Amino acid sequence: MAASQSSGTTKRRNKNVSNGVSGSEKEQLGQWGRAWEVDWFSLISVILLLCFAPFIVFYFVMACDQYDCSVTEPVADLYTGKSSLADIWNRAPSFTWTAAKIYAIWVTFQIVLYMCLPDLCHKFLPGYVGGVQEGARTPAGTVNNYEINGLQCWIVTHAVWFANAYYFKWFSPTIIFDNWIPLLWCANILGYSVSTFAFIKAYLFPTNAKDCKFTGNFFYNYMMGVEFNPRIGSWFDFKLFFNGRPGIIAWTLINLSYAAKQQELYGQVTNSMILVNVLQAIYVLDFFWNEAWYLKTIDICHDHFGWYLGWGDCVWLPFLYTLQGLYLVYNPVQLSTANLVGVLLLGLVGYYIFRMTNHQKDLFRRTDGNCKIWGRKPAYIKCSYNSADGTKHQSKLMISGFWGVARHFNYTGDLMGSLSYCLACGFSHLLPYFYIIYMTILLVHRCIRDEHRCSSKYGTDWKRYTDAVPCRILPAIF
Numbered sequence: 001m002a003a004s005q006s007s008g009t010t011k012r013r014n015k016n017v018s019n020g021v022s023g024s025e026k027e028q029l030g031q032w033g034r035a036w037e038v039d040w041f042s043l044i045s046v047i048l049l050l051c052f053a054p055f056i057v058f059y060f061v062m063a064c065d066q067y068d069c070s071v072t073e074p075v076a077d078l079y080t081g082k083s084s085l086a087d088i089w090n091r092a093p094s095f096t097w098t099a100a101k102i103y104a105i106w107v108t109f110q111i112v113l114y115m116c117l118p119d120l121c122h123k124f125l126p127g128y129v130g131g132v133q134e135g136a137r138t139p140a141g142t143v144n145n146y147e148i149n150g151l152q153c154w155i156v157t158h159a160v161w162f163a164n165a166y167y168f169k170w171f172s173p174t175i176i177f178d179n180w181i182p183l184l185w186c187a188n189i190l191g192y193s194v195s196t197f198a199f200i201k202a203y204l205f206p207t208n209a210k211d212c213k214f215t216g217n218f219f220y221n222y223m224m225g226v227e228f229n230p231r232i233g234s235w236f237d238f239k240l241f242f243n244g245r246p247g248i249i250a251w252t253l254i255n256l257s258y259a260a261k262q263q264e265l266y267g268q269v270t271n272s273m274i275l276v277n278v279l280q281a282i283y284v285l286d287f288f289w290n291e292a293w294y295l296k297t298i299d300i301c302h303d304h305f306g307w308y309l310g311w312g313d314c315v316w317l318p319f320l321y322t323l324q325g326l327y328l329v330y331n332p333v334q335l336s337t338a339n340l341v342g343v344l345l346l347g348l349v350g351y352y353i354f355r356m357t358n359h360q361k362d363l364f365r366r367t368d369g370n371c372k373i374w375g376r377k378p379a380y381i382k383c384s385y386n387s388a389d390g391t392k393h394q395s396k397l398m399i400s401g402f403w404g405v406a407r408h409f410n411y412t413g414d415l416m417g418s419l420s421y422c423l424a425c426g427f428s429h430l431l432p433y434f435y436i437i438y439m440t441i442l443l444v445h446r447c448i449r450d451e452h453r454c455s456s457k458y459g460t461d462w463k464r465y466t467d468a469v470p471c472r473i474l475p476a477i478f
Contacts, residue, residue, distance in 0.1 A: 042220065043217060043219065043220060046219050046220050046223045046224070047219055049223065050219065050222070050223055050307065053311075053316065054188060054311075054315070057184065057315055057316060057319050057320060058092075058184065059071075059074070060319075060320065060323060060431060060434065061180065061181060061184060061319060061326070062074070062088060062092055062181075063431060064323075064326050064327065064329075064330055064431070065092065065093075065180075065181060066088065066091055066092070068330045068331060069326070069327045069330050069331055069429050069431045069432075070429060070431070071429070071430050071431050071434075072430075074088060092181055093181040093182050094182065094185070095182055095185040095186070096179070096182040098179065098182070099179045099182030099183050099185070099186050100182075100186050102175065102179060102183065102186075103183055103186035103187065103190070104186075106246065106250070107190065107246055109157070110153065110157075110241075110245045110246050110249065111236075111241075111245075113149070113152070113153040113156055113157070113245075114147075114149065114153060114236075114241055114245055115235065115236060117149060117152060117153070117156070118131070118147065118149065119131045119147065119148060119149035119151075119152050120152060121149075121151050121152045121155070122148075125151075128151065128289060129148065129292040129293075130148045130149060130151065130152070130291070130292065131147070131148060131149075132145055132146070132147055132148070133145070133146055133148050133292045133295060134146075134295075135229075135295040135296075135300060135301075136295060136296050136300065136301045137393070138208070138211050138228050138229065139211060139228070140208060140210040140211040140228075141391060142208055142210075142211060142229075144229055144231075144237070145234075146237060146240055146295060147235055148291050148292050148295075150244050150245070150248075150249075150287070150288040150291040151285075151288040151289060151291065153245065153249060153288075154249050154252075154284070154285070154288050157249055157253070158252070158253070161173075161253055161256065165260075172260075173256065173257060173260035174257055174260045174261045174264055175257065176250075176253065176254050176257035177257045177258055177260075177261040177326075177329065178261075180326075184315070184319055187314045187315045187318065187319070188311070188314075188315055190314050191307075191310055191311030191312075191313075191314035191315045192307075192311060194238070194242065194310045194311075194314070195222070195306060195307040195310035195311050196222075198225065198226075198227060198230050198238060198305050198306065198310060199221065199222050199225075199226065199306065199307075201227065201230055202221075202225075202226035202227040202230065203226070206226075206227050206230070207227060207229060207230055207231045208227075208228065208229065211227065211228035211229060212226050212227050212228065213226060213228075213304060214226060221306070222306055222307055223306050223307045223308050224303075224304055224306045224307075224308055225303070225304030225305040225306025225307075225308065225309065226304060226306065227304060227305055228304050228305070229305070230305050238305045238309075238310070239299065239300055239303075239305050239309060240295075240300070242305075242309060242310060242313040242314065243294075243299055243300075243309065243313055244287070244288075244291060244294070246313070246314065246318075247313045247314060247317040247318045248284055248287060248288075248317070249284075250318050251280065251284050251317070251318060251321060251322060252277070252280065252281050252284050254318060254322045254325065255276065255277045255280060255281070255322060255325045256277065258273065258322070258325035258326060258328065258329050259273050259274070259277055259325070261329050262328065262329055262332060265329070266332055270328065270332045270333055270334050270335075271334060271335050271340055272328055272332075272333040272334065272335050272340075272424045272425060272426070273325065273328045273332070275335070275340060275343060275344060275347075275424045276324045276325050276328065276421055276424050276425075277325070279344075279347040279351075279417065279420055279421055279424070280321075280322075280324075280325075280421060282347075282351055283351070283417060286351070286354075286355060290358070290362075293358065293362050296362075296365070298446060298449075298450055302449075302450070302453055320434065320435070320438070321435065323431060323432060323434060323435060324421045324422065324424060324425050324432050324435065327425050327429065327431055327432045328424075328425060331425070331426075331428060331429065333424070333425055333426045333428075335424065335426075339423075343420050343423045343424050344420075346416055346417075346419065346420040346423070347416070347417050347420030347421070349413075349416060350412075350413045350414070350415070350416025350417035350418075350419075350420060351413065351417050352413070353402070353409065353410070353412060353413030353416065354410050354413030354414050354416075354417060355413070356402065357401075357402040357403070357409045357410035357413060358410050360373050360378075360398070360400075360401045360402055360403060361398065361403065361410075364378055364380075364396075364398045368396070369396055369398070373398070373400045373401035374400065374401050376400065378398050378399075378400035378401065379398070379399050379400045379404075380396040380397055380398045380399060380400070381396070381397045381399060381461065381464050381465050381468060382394065382395075382396055382461070383395045383396070383397055383458045383461035383462070383465070384458075384461065385457045385458055385459075395458070397458075397461075397465045399465070399468045399469050403469065404468075404469060405469075405471070405475055406469065406471040406472060406473055406474065406475055407447075407451070407465075407466070407469050407471065407472050407473075408443070408447050408450075408472055408473050409473070411443040411446075411447060411473050412473055412474060414439065414443060415436070415439060415440060415443065415473075418435055418436045418439040419436045421435060421436075422435055422436045443473070444473070444478075447472050447473060451466075451472070
């Protein structure tokens with residue numbers, strides 16, 4: 001879905017108001033945030049995730065540490081009695097103060113880069129949009145400002161990493177792999193701490209009370225969040241920092257640490273490890289190059305900040321999105337030239353679709369439709385919606401280019417790239433393919449969530465749009 005929004009004036013609010021919202025008031029407020037009420041299926045899903053998601057992460061990391069990345073052998077050992085849960089738990093490395101120090105330095109370093117170094121990259125990199133940028137309008141009508149300096153943070157971090165690896169030698173390049181499970185415990189501590197703090201903050205001192213949503217259910221509020229944009233001061237934005245700093249910047253560093261470990265163990269880095277590093281680095285760099293665009297995506301525009309984002313960005317992302325590199329440390333794979341080229345092409349074509357689809361949306365939004373998509377002026381459907389302050393806004397939903405092929409064709413490219421990471425690991429184990437399975441579930445669910453919100457937001461105009469573009473992700477299939 002590609003949309004362009006306009007209104008007579010942009011309103012910014014700093015004043016806190018009452019959190020109580022009656023049923024009739026809910027109908028008048030902005031309708032595209034997360035749910036006001038929770039059905040039983042959603043509640044059960046939330047409770048299951050809160051209970052089992054941390055153990056899912058531990059299971060995959062433990063499977064690599066103790067079973068060379070087999071996801072079936074731990075179950076078989078438990079079933080046959082060769083091992084007990086206590087045995088597996090006791091064999092896993094525990095929390096260490098060394099890991100705690102590493103993790104504390106890492107997070108502190110990223111906070112300093114985020115808060116204390118205004119972006120300079122936009123001054124000398126043509127086409128890059130950084131510095132202070134406006135986010136999308138929230139359901140309450142607020143427009144927040146953000147300091148976009150993610151690319152600069154990534155560059156500085158990796159410059160320090162390589163300077164250490166080749167010159168200073170302060171720490172081993174394998175430091176992340178060598179402390180991987182102890183770092184998992186540290187990341188869980190931070191994830192739960194920040195999620196709990198944001199939850200309490202929403203009740204006691206919310207940044208913008210009118211952008212809070214209380215369902216009346218403790219578990220749902222804790223997981224999906226109450227505050228829309230929790231902040232400390234004017235600039236430390238929880239969503240932008242945790243979505244785009246400790247986890248995603250670490251992603252490429254984690255892969256580099258895996259490559260260093262492979263070199264240490266086997267005397268070489270396999271072409272599959274290089275391929276995974278390159279393809280995932282392209283994705284990470286694309287995120288930071290387009291960080292200003294990211295302010296208009298579902299994570300910032302729709303999701304509230306709770307355990308789902310707080311713990312997910314600290315734990316789920318860095319520990320599960322990097323499974324391919326971890327797998328290749330334990331199971332090095334040297335791809336044939338044909339397979340290497342095939343996987344590389346799949347990843348690059350997927351990235352091209354992902355990037356060009358998002359570029360078309362961004363171009364359409366920035367020019368308010370006064371541009372050319374595939375050589376023609378784009379067609380669109382005019383829509384209207386109301387924000388919480390009662391102001392009526394106009395929006396345009398593009399039905400040209402990739403956005404005329406499917407309503408979320410960028411997800412198609414994303415899934416192609418995700419599959420390429422997995423294929424680089426060969427077919428000996430299931431574990432590397434968790435990522436494509438998870439991403440398929442995530443993006444299909446996100447697609448359905450997004451469209452539910454858009455249906456509430458645009459009403460009958462949304463029906464006109466879906467009639468014009470009937471497919472969601474895969475043309476003629478879904």
